[in-house]
Amino acid sequence: MAAVAIALFSLLPLAGAQIAGAAAPTATSPPTITGTARPGADLTAHTGASGGPTLTWHRSARVKVRGAAIAGASGAVYRVQPADAGRYLTVCLTAGRGSLPACSRQTKMVVPAITRAPLISGTIAQRKALTAIRAVVTGAKRAAVTYLWQTSTDGTVWRTARGKGAAKLRYTVAAADVGKRVRLRVTARNGGGKSDPAYSNVLGAPADAPQGGGTPTPTPTPAPAAPDPLAISFPQTTFTFGQNAQVLSPTITGGQGTRTFSVQGTLPTGVTFN
Numbered sequence: 001m002a003a004v005a006i007a008l009f010s011l012l013p014l015a016g017a018q019i020a021g022a023a024a025p026t027a028t029s030p031p032t033i034t035g036t037a038r039p040g041a042d043l044t045a046h047t048g049a050s051g052g053p054t055l056t057w058h059r060s061a062r063v064k065v066r067g068a069a070i071a072g073a074s075g076a077v078y079r080v081q082p083a084d085a086g087r088y089l090t091v092c093l094t095a096g097r098g099s100l101p102a103c104s105r106q107t108k109m110v111v112p113a114i115t116r117a118p119l120i121s122g123t124i125a126q127r128k129a130l131t132a133i134r135a136v137v138t139g140a141k142r143a144a145v146t147y148l149w150q151t152s153t154d155g156t157v158w159r160t161a162r163g164k165g166a167a168k169l170r171y172t173v174a175a176a177d178v179g180k181r182v183r184l185r186v187t188a189r190n191g192g193g194k195s196d197p198a199y200s201n202v203l204g205a206p207a208d209a210p211q212g213g214g215t216p217t218p219t220p221t222p223a224p225a226a227p228d229p230l231a232i233s234f235p236q237t238t239f240t241f242g243q244n245a246q247v248l249s250p251t252i253t254g255g256q257g258t259r260t261f262s263v264q265g266t267l268p269t270g271v272t273f274n
Helices: 002-015
Strands: 032-034 042-046 054-060 077-079 088-094 113-116 119-121 129-133 136-138 144-152 170-172 181-190 231-233 251-253
Touching (some): 042 088
Antiparallel strands (some): 042 077, 119 129, 129 170, 144 181, 231 251
16 A cells, blocks of 8 residues: 555656656747848748747858847848848747747848948049059958949940959059049859949049039029110200291110111191101
8 A cells, every 4th residue: 555655646746747858849830031131121031820929030150050149130020231241040930938949941141231332542544543442341251342443434334444453442544544434343242142233432523513423503694784774865845846846856875776766646737757
């Protein structure tokens, strides 16, 4: 009888406790990610869970490693940041308290981000050197950065420059470049793809055309000068027609050019006006 009591007592803890060493429950299906892993783009997490599952986005520099959680990134939509460039992103779902997270597959490596364009300086004259301060590229350690000097006659259509060093930070102006606009184009590429291009300031734009393709400010047209006033006066204002008619000569002052005069009214019979 004593042996039976001991056996029952040893089984009691198993009724409400988890067996030591057993794995915690895991979310049944991991989430999936749609979207392009490019700075500024939105990624969306899709889950089959209901009831407000907990999501966390993670950033990692290594393949198949979840990495650290991104602060504040817990929604279904995540906007890729420049700090993610050259990294891999994962989203994890926690179905409930005490459960282990189920994580998605990693995205492709996030495309590099050009956070500051290059700055160029120099004079566009044959055999003169133009120099550039390199661009700032986030994720540059894992990316190939390419520079290309370009020229344009109108600021709209750009072509590769023909001088020496067209793919370097120092460029020697060719004879064909004189009188044209010049700029430097930069792109960056890694395993995830190619960045959007960025462009330097423009050298050689005409003084009356602002850099950047803006519209020049028109020169105002001066208003025409007002004509000089014309004054006509007669020696008297009452005229008597008849035997003692007078010849009246008006005095004209001011005005320019030829003037034509006319008399309004009806003249007496036999009276003419010359």
